[in-house]
Amino acid sequence: QVTLRESGPALVKPTQTLTLTCTLSGISVSSPDTRVNWVRQPPGKALEWLARIDGNDDTFFSPSLRTRLTISKDASKNQVVLTLTDLDPVDTGTYFCARMHPSYLAFDIWGQGTMVTVSS
Amino acid sequence: EIVLTQSPGTLSLSPGERATLSCRASQSVSGTYVAWYQQKPGQAPRLLIYAASNRAAGVPDRFSGWGSSTDYTLTINRLEPEDFAVYFCHHYGLSPPWTFGQGTKVEVK
Numbered sequence: 001q002v003t004l005r006e007s008g009p010a011l012v013k014p015t016q017t018l019t020l021t022c023t024l025s026g027i028s029v030s031s032p033d034t035r036v037n038w039v040r041q042p043p044g045k046a047l048e049w050l051a052r053i054d055g056n057d058d059t060f061f062s063p064s065l066r067t068r069l070t071i072s073k074d075a076s077k078n079q080v081v082l083t084l085t086d087l088d089p090v091d092t093g094t095y096f097c098a099r100m101h102p103s104y105l106a107f108d109i110w111g112q113g114t115m116v117t118v119s120s
Numbered sequence: 121e122i123v124l125t126q127s128p129g130t131l132s133l134s135p136g137e138r139a140t141l142s143c144r145a146s147q148s149v150s151g152t153y154v155a156w157y158q159q160k161p162g163q164a165p166r167l168l169i170y171a172a173s174n175r176a177a178g179v180p181d182r183f184s185g186w187g188s189s190t191d192y193t194l195t196i197n198r199l200e201p202e203d204f205a206v207y208f209c210h211h212y213g214l215s216p217p218w219t220f221g222q223g224t225k226v227e228v229k
Contacts (some may be wrong), residue, residue, distance in 0.1 A: 049220065061216075108167045
């Protein structure tokens with residue numbers, strides 16, 4: 001059974017850097033078929049795709065956030081790490097990691113999400 | 121970037137009725153790479169439909185999707201109490217960026 005679980009701070013201050021971790025179970029972060037995405041959702045609003053990393057280390061970023069985002073993986077811990085710099089209160093929301101299905105490519109497995117509040 | 125516009129914003133229906141949700145893309149979606157997700161409060165999205173018309177594993181057959189090019193539809197036949205939720209369409213596929221619609225809330229009338 002494949003599961004994803006997000007973890008990270010619940011509260012961060014403006015201008016700080018956010019680091020979130022997605023821990024995979026049931027699949028290897030280094031497998032060629034593994035593609036992990038980060039998606040966020042401000043309270044009561046729509047979903048926004050942020051970034052993706054593949055098992056072969058290819059990375060993709062939202063054009064609007066490209067300069068602030070970094071995505072990487074830690075094979076020893078089977079984790080994907082997302083960092084978002086220069087935080088602003090508009091970055092407040094729930095951050096999800098989600099797997100892209102190996103063949104049909106939709107996001108078939110999601111973590112439960114982690115809520116992040118940006119406030120001084 | 122493809123912009124997805126969902127309508128209506130809110131759909132007020134009774135259990136047993138049919139729900140028809142629309143998702144319009146700002147440009148043609150190659151490969152019909154459109155998915156639909158259901159989201160309940162405090163939960164992660166749940167994949168319902170991929171490639172416009174394919175039900176994901178475990179999704180009841182009262183959920184159906186169809187569409188092509190710029191127009192996509194999710195239909196829920198005979199609404200069950202557990203179907204009242206927010207639904208998002210999603211453009212995905214081979215080339216980013218990938219985008220979501222703003223959502224349609226299906227609420228109890």
